[in-house]
Amino acid sequence: MESHKDYTEALHEHPEVFRRYPLVPVHGIPLMEPIAQQWAPIENFEARPDDLLISTYPKAGTTWMQEIVDLIRSGGDVEKARRAPTYVRIPFLEICSPPPVPSGVDTLVDVPSPRVIKTHLPFQLVPKSFFENNCKIIYVARNAKDNLVSYYFFDRMNLTQPDPGPWDSYVKKFMEGKVAWGSWYDHVRRYWDERANHRILYVFYEDMKEDPAREIHRIKDFLEIDLPEDIVQKITHHTSFQVMRDNPMSNYSTLPNAIFDKKIGTFMRKGEVGDWKNYFTVAQNEAFDADYQHKMEGTTLRFRDVL
Ligand code: A3P
DSSP, X not given: OOOHHHHHHHHHHOGGGOSOOOEEEETTEEEEHXXXXXXXXXXXXXXXXXXXXXXXXXXXXXHHHHHHHHHHHTTSOHHHHTSSOXXXXXXXXXXXXXXXXXXXXXXXXTSOSSOEEEEOOXXXXXXXXXXXXXXXXXXEEOOHHHHHHHHHHHHHHBTTSOOOOSHHHHHHHHHHTOSTTOOHHHHHHHHHHHTTTSOEEEEEHHHHHHOHHHHHHHHHHHTTOOOOHHHHHHHHHHTSHHHHHTOTTTSSTTSOTTTBOTTTOOSSOOOOSSGGGGTOOHHHHHHHHHHHHHHTTTOOOOOSSOO
């Protein structure tokens, strides 16, 4: 990738390649068709020891974490963080569009070290080289119900993922893991378990909402970067929902409507904990909770205030 202008231009110049791609299983995980078609270079991706991976289930707070990490690494340089949109500053490992739009792997090859890389891949699909190189991983998890609501609205405006269909059927699809990147339950559980074996910092969206400065301290400590308190406060402000929503370099407004249709919705939607209460019916909530107890049986992983 030569510059963010070139990459963003490539996205704008080829609206014809984008459509609601069907999901195709890769090792049993439903992924968008172009990813499945170009899977080999992703699986064989060569991580470097100083790569940092930000991993999440979609809609768990990835973009928020990306902005925080970028600012921590620049010592709180807000101007530097405005150099390019999120998806250029921190490329998305497995994202693929049909050619001529470059893939995530294509763009990452040219990124100088130390790189920060985004992924939504479940643990078992993360390229082996990340573990062979003992790379650090920051994982963000969000409670299932808010994650589902966010994903539902996202799938309405993201014209490259399957149409979510009616709300009731989407709730079922989410529970069955029949959405892009598969089961939320398996995703959050597996990374939780793997904390013991790898350098994984597990962060909760709800904790970031409750006390963002506290979580920024945890993240900078994990990254072994010293920052004075006033810089932590500056990063807290710059990564608040309102500031990120109004910043074109962090709010995805630079993507063409052929990808995110801004007439249908905005990427920075609400950014709240507990929004699910506005959408789940009593019956849906009861069915969801019963299924949740079953799927989350035996794990010590707990989400606060929501179940
Ligand atoms: P909502 O749809 O609930 O508003 P991801 O980056 O993983 O796609 O996650 C997107 C979700 O994180 C959206 O949730 C978005 O609004 C929320 N989000 C993004 N930046 C945020 C911030 N600074 N504070 C709180 N929530 C944020």
